[in-house]
Amino acid sequence: MEKHCDILENEKFGRYLIANKDLDAGEIIFTDTPFVFGPKSDTPPLCLACYCPVENTVCSRCGWPICSEACEKAAQHQAECDVFLGAKVKFQPPEDWSAPSPQLDCITPLRMLIAKENNPDRWQHELDVMETHTGERIKRPSWEADQNNIVNFLINHCKLGAKFNHDLLEKICGILAVNAVEIPSRGGFSSRAIYPYLAIAAHNCVPNIIHSIQYDDLTVLVRAAVPIKSGETLYLSYTHALSPTIIRREYLLESKYFNCECHRCADTTELGTHLSTIKCSKCDNGVILSSNPLDSEAQWNCTDKNCGFKTSAAAMRKMLTVIQTEVDQLDSLEPGPLAIEQREAFINKYKSVFHPRHSVLLSVKYTLAELYGRVEGYTIDELPDLMLERKVEMCRLVLNTLDVILPGDTRMRGIMLYELHAPLMYLARSEFGSGLLIKEQLKEKLREPLQCLADAARILQREDPQSPEGIIGNIAYQSMEQLKLSLETL
Numbered sequence: 001m002e003k004h005c006d007i008l009e010n011e012k013f014g015r016y017l018i019a020n021k022d023l024d025a026g027e028i029i030f031t032d033t034p035f036v037f038g039p040k041s042d043t044p045p046l047c048l049a050c051y052c053p054v055e056n057t058v059c060s061r062c063g064w065p066i067c068s069e070a071c072e073k074a075a076q077h078q079a080e081c082d083v084f085l086g087a088k089v090k091f092q093p094p095e096d097w098s099a100p101s102p103q104l105d106c107i108t109p110l111r112m113l114i115a116k117e118n119n120p121d122r123w124q125h126e127l128d129v130m131e132t133h134t135g136e137r138i139k140r141p142s143w144e145a146d147q148n149n150i151v152n153f154l155i156n157h158c159k160l161g162a163k164f165n166h167d168l169l170e171k172i173c174g175i176l177a178v179n180a181v182e183i184p185s186r187g188g189f190s191s192r193a194i195y196p197y198l199a200i201a202a203h204n205c206v207p208n209i210i211h212s213i214q215y216d217d218l219t220v221l222v223r224a225a226v227p228i229k230s231g232e233t234l235y236l237s238y239t240h241a242l243s244p245t246i247i248r249r250e251y252l253l254e255s256k257y258f259n260c261e262c263h264r265c266a267d268t269t270e271l272g273t274h275l276s277t278i279k280c281s282k283c284d285n286g287v288i289l290s291s292n293p294l295d296s297e298a299q300w301n302c303t304d305k306n307c308g309f310k311t312s313a314a315a316m317r318k319m320l321t322v323i324q325t326e327v328d329q330l331d332s333l334e335p336g337p338l339a340i341e342q343r344e345a346f347i348n349k350y351k352s353v354f355h356p357r358h359s360v361l362l363s364v365k366y367t368l369a370e371l372y373g374r375v376e377g378y379t380i381d382e383l384p385d386l387m388l389e390r391k392v393e394m395c396r397l398v399l400n401t402l403d404v405i406l407p408g409d410t411r412m413r414g415i416m417l418y419e420l421h422a423p424l425m426y427l428a429r430s431e432f433g434s435g436l437l438i439k440e441q442l443k444e445k446l447r448e449p450l451q452c453l454a455d456a457a458r459i460l461q462r463e464d465p466q467s468p469e470g471i472i473g474n475i476a477y478q479s480m481e482q483l484k485l486s487l488e489t490l
């Protein structure tokens with residue numbers, strides 16, 4: 001397929017992409033195929049073919065983790081199987097098969113060496129030119145670990161030194177660290193892949209493109225999330241959209257080696273969304289904002305001049321780290337009534353600390369918006385109007401924030417629109433049932449959930465039909481058709 005973008009280069013971004021024609025929201029800009037894919041670093045033992053967790057099951061030829069006979073024969077495992085067999089290097093069974101194992105860190109770099117051999121042209125034109133940040137990475141503790149677990153392991157233990165050298169392997173480690181994207185889990189662990197063309201896109205915390213990975217052949221489809229004019233830069237987000245500025249910038253510096261200076265990072269209120277805003281504990285009038293979000297050590301001050309409360313960036317980071325462990329505990333709960341009740345208790349506990357749209361509260365509200373209506377004791381037809389309204393309130397809060405930080409047709413928007421349709425529909429029917437609405441008013445009220453379903457279906461049906469989002473997209477489409485029909489016969 002013809003690519004609707006070109007590659008440019010400047011001092012700030014290195015290589016980056018610009019649109020070479022006006023693009024509509026949802027339009028495919030380009031597709032790309034992975035040069036290599038495989039396990040992420042620091043992953044627990046997993047099947048090297050299907051990525052499901054394994055315990056004590058290994059390939060009968062090479063002795064590395066594999067879950068079944070079929071996976072043992074999978075094409076992607078064969079080349080590494082030959083290398084391990086030839087060098088007589090076996091996987092050392094760990095004490096705890098559920099703990100991260102550095103032994104698997106070598107797999108994706110090894111696959112990259114093999115892919116380079118098989119595809120020298122693509123390596124030369126697409127991979128050799130990639131950013132590796134070797135100068136910065138060499139100073140990190142992870143450099144030493146990569147030397148042991150990857151570079152020396154493959155060259156010495158796996159006897160690849162005759163064909164490949166240290167410099168090449170160090171480069172491969174850098175290419176993976178800076179450019180790999182996550183492939184979401186398909187029932188196993190998530191993995192990573194290098195898409196050489198997608199990797200050229202620069203980062204912005206308010207992206208204008210979105211990518212979806214196809215399940216069958218791992219092709220990635222890259223689309224415009226919003227209308228983009230010819231000549232405009234294409235921006236991907238390398239971070240989690242709902243994270244606050246401190247966390248996003250720290251992640252980008254730690255793992256992608258640059259200081260993000262985008263308009264969202266530069267704005268004290270995160271473009272009015274207040275994803276980083278803390279309530280003042282000393283007065284009722286002000287909120288606490290960073291005096292300079294582009295300086296990670298800048299002081300945080302109360303906006304009320306008469307209050308004068310100040311705190312340090314270090315204290316702010318510490319608070320976010322401590323609270324994140326509580327959020328992680330919430331995320332480890334099975335979806336059920338407790339998962340709702342503990343999240344509501346969390347919101348109650350921290351509502352006097354954070355702005356209602358602070359990232360910490362908003363991410364918990366996002367999950368709650370998904371849970372209400374779906375879990376035992378809280379199924380949609382059991383929810384009283386008050387809880388239906390709570391679900392609506394949370395969906396709208398997330399959607400209003402997404403309008404600013406993740407505009408256009410994104411998976412998160414699709415999911416929230418789908419979640420919003422059900423309580424709106426039930427509330428309208430409840431009002432009609434209690435005689436508060438006449439038939440014409442009910443029809444009018446049902447227009448919004450119908451639109452939510454139409455938008456959710458349009459956005460999510462672009463995803464792979466086997467993916468969780470693709471499945472919801474198809475359900476949204478069917479529900480939309482049903483609602484249309486019941487509106488006609490009302």
Ligand SMILES: C[S@@+](CC[C@H](N)C(=O)[O-])C[C@H]1O[C@@H](n2cnc3c(N)ncnc32)[C@H](O)[C@@H]1O
Pocket residue numbers: 012013014015016129130131133178179199200201202203204256257258259260261
């Ligand atoms: C995935 S690569 C993007 C392609 C890269 N520019 C190249 O020429 O190969 C990520 C690297 O691009 C640069 N980069 C991307 N977005 C940036 C941004 N918003 N500000 C500064 N540097 C950025 C950083 O060097 C980052 O480590």
